[in-house]
Amino acid sequence: MTSLSVNHLVGIKELSKEDIALIFQTADNFKSVINRPIKKVPSLRDITIANLFFENSTRTRLSFELAEKRLSADIVNFSAASSSVKKGETLIDTVNNILAMKVDMVVMRHPNPGAAKFLSEHVDSKIVNAGDGAHEHPTQALLDSYSIREKLGAVEGKKVVIVGDITHSRVALSNIFCLQKQGAEVMVCGPATLIPKYIHELGVKVEHDLRKALEWCDVANMLRIQLERMDVNYFPSLREYTMLYGLDKKFLNSLSKKIVVMHPGPINRGIEITSDVADSDQSIILDQVENGVAVRMAVIYLLAQKIKREA
């Protein structure tokens, strides 16, 4: 297979196992490209990409921007804070105005779940979802799986626990789909208030005891507590959360096996994981960041193949 089955990357849910494998194979090539003295290829020199960020982001936006630049695409950036969205313009109008300037692909982050899908149905452009509310964050899940594959050789058959705020996390949902499609077992772990009631229907295990979860898994993905999305108090105090669900070096060393520790960033050091865990040899957090650029290059390259040429 040399081409994706989808025309947009709205979510992992729409991807097939073969699509994920193709993205990873292509990302392998791009990883070698970004480690050369000259880290750039000319493939997308006639493609223009708009990065629309209706929600704050540092890492994802930089990662997408680097990926696009290393593919030689022209890019325009847009952030909601400085735009006409504040003046009452609708999403479709905003995007259509940008597309009228001959943009071929849109990378969008939006606070509303389903925004990327909605856009893919209404505008004539390739859409890459860079996070839509608490729904999906497909490129993050892809780079997480890619990093597991790189560290452990394969994703299939591995046991992965996602720890923390599952309810408010688009990373968790995309990771569950992505890992399951590749044949990994997934568990979620956190306080009952931060785990959706019906999540077991997705075929994931639920555990509230962090030690049991970590003894079970090969990989632990420690999520950030998203205080900015919490409308009420989901746990009594951050200190209590850290005591029950925080991972420190002593805890990590006391486990019966060496597990791999991941974090999608940004890290609240001392809350979900301590500094010595984040910087330990079991952590692949910085590999995730490097792989993020390669995986995003692969996604953009494969979608750009599907953009029709005019004459």
Added chain:
Amino acid sequence: MGEKIVFNHKELDLSVNRLCWQLIENHSDFSDTVLIGLQPRGFRLAQKIHLKLKELTSISDISLGSLDITFFRDDFRRREEPIAPNQTDINFLVEGKNVIFIDDVLYTGRSIRAGMDAINSFGRPKQIELLVLIDRRFSRELPIEPKYVGKTVDAIDTEKVVVEWNQGLDHKGRVSLIRE
């Protein structure tokens, strides 16, 4: 569908041998020379040449790399079926080196142009030479000519040059021209 043999296995061996001697003539000890096989089929030929050169010169450390040109092609989004990239494996810098590009068939010259772009990611070579097993003359779309040629063939667009290598005793290597 017609088939014409360009090289039988004996002629193929002889030709690879001759190309190696020509390289030795021009590059003597290969200390400033690197071999780059263009993926996928050129690398196969480059491996053969690399092995043969080591045998003929007794120099063990001749540099060999493989270069994939997929991301440097000029027909991205212009093909019906996209091309799957191959591995690039160059674990040395080509800065200031004599680079020998090796490919099996030279046709339009566009792959070689992409290769010249791609190799710059690994430094600025002193010079680039081109070695091909088969040169399909009269088909060139760019001003690119090889320095070392196994054999020149005249073929029309509907004909295809197929290079096969020895695969055990039953399948001997050969080069044929197939009319579709």
